Amino acid sequence: METISILPPELIRMVIAVIIIISFLFLNAIMMGYAERKIAGHVQRRPGPMEVGSHGILQMIVDGVKLVGKELLIPFNVDRTLFRVAPLLSFTPVILPLLVIPFSEKLQARDLNLGLIFIVTMGSVNVMALLVGGWGSNNKYSMFGAMRAVAQSIAYEIPILLSLLAVVLMCNTFSLKEIVAAQQNIWFVFLQPVAFLIYVVAGLAETNRNPFDLPEAESELTAGFHTEYSGMGFSLFFIGEYTNMFIVASVATVLFLGGWHGPHLPYGEYLGVVWFFLKVYLLLFLMIMVRWTYPRVRFDQLLNFAWKYLVPFSLVNLLITAVLVKL
Amino acid sequence: MTFYQIIAEGLFFAFVILVILGSLITIRAKILMQTVLGLAVAFLGVAGIYFYLGSMFLTLMQILVYVGAICIVLIFGIMVGYTPTEVAEKAIKDWRNKFLAVLSAVTAFLLILACVLKTDWIPAVADDRNFSAAHLGQEFLYTYCLAFELISVILLIAIIGAIILARGGAGGMITDPPAGKEVAAVQEEKGEAST
Structure with a gap:
């Protein structure tokens, strides 16, 4: 009995939640990596990975083993501490937002009443990782990648915040659980279509996905900010990127697509997670399709698009929402 | 002392150490980039102290504004303006600047000291004031x-x-x-x- 009272149950619960989330991150990265390569293959009329396992289904696991086994190369004359810290910095902040996302009515690690701000905050820390990695590599390609990442994230964070704020104004809360609960009858994508479009476009840019993948544009910058990283250093950036995509898709699901709501299921308060994941992976599928269908934009087009179109549109949208809510 | 209290105390000292370490890096680092990163560490520590004092909103705002925006803009400025091996200025030779720097530092210190001495401190546990986002918003826009x-x-x-x-x-x-x-x-x- 003594041991039970010493370790508080809430702490044990959080530790278990974090362990589940971290294992989910790796699983998600493996699935997304496989899906990405398969979809890329089919878009380009080739089969994609086929050799390892049936239809190449074990390909990513083999790749993972290879990446773990690889030597961590540290280039000559770099800032060693910063070079090593950057992948960790990119990986850690993406764990935390998953703690507050309501996967179903009763599957949520922690319901913060500032959940949305929490997610946005962690997203802003992620840019730091790209910066530190790009600058620490002592390589001009990495440096340019990092600079582009910053300019891009500064530009696109504003429309993201403004589009999220429109939804927050409608339900008067930052708690993700309450926002989902407010969509019982009608999803916000129907009430806020403009905000949804702005969020998805800016979310693509925020996760450095094509057509906004300027920070790692292969044809110009080798691999951008992670040019110098090998083995697990690269993998952590890679997992961070896929998790970021998952978070953007989850936030879109929670705020616009009604979260766990869907046709009735038995044990709905737990099995709502099925609908949640269906919506999230549908969005992720869309993001992958966009990557393999559209060409990359130019950097000036990217910034012009954010400052001249997305920001004014989201401001007007917010204003109209505020007036309508007040009426 | 319960388990929670031990954790809380440990966290408090961890955050304080973070602030001090970050500040030391900020003033001691030879490379400008490291200076700003030290500043970011110090800001994170301050955010942690807000968390310890029970205001989630201030914590998140501290990280969002100071680490996520100000530090990144500073780094951007450094990246645009300097080469990666740029070394921070070692000694200020100009006497007028030195005098102004010392003057502003001492004034700021005295002002903070006056505030610290004038306030009658209450322990964080006994402090039941409301720090929620809604309350802070009301205070800012009314009081x-x-x-x-x-x-x-x-x-x-x-x-x-x-x-x-x-x-x-x-x-x-x-x-x-x-x-x-x-x-x-x-x-x-x-x-x-x-x-």
């Missing part, structure tokens, strides 16, 4: 409306200052010697070619 608006005037001044600096200053404060040299070099080459 402390004037101060809030004055801060935005300061921001306006900063923006105007930035624009003036970017456009070359009131009296042409920023001249651009490298560009001038390049132009001169090009002109020399042209001159040679023509003669």
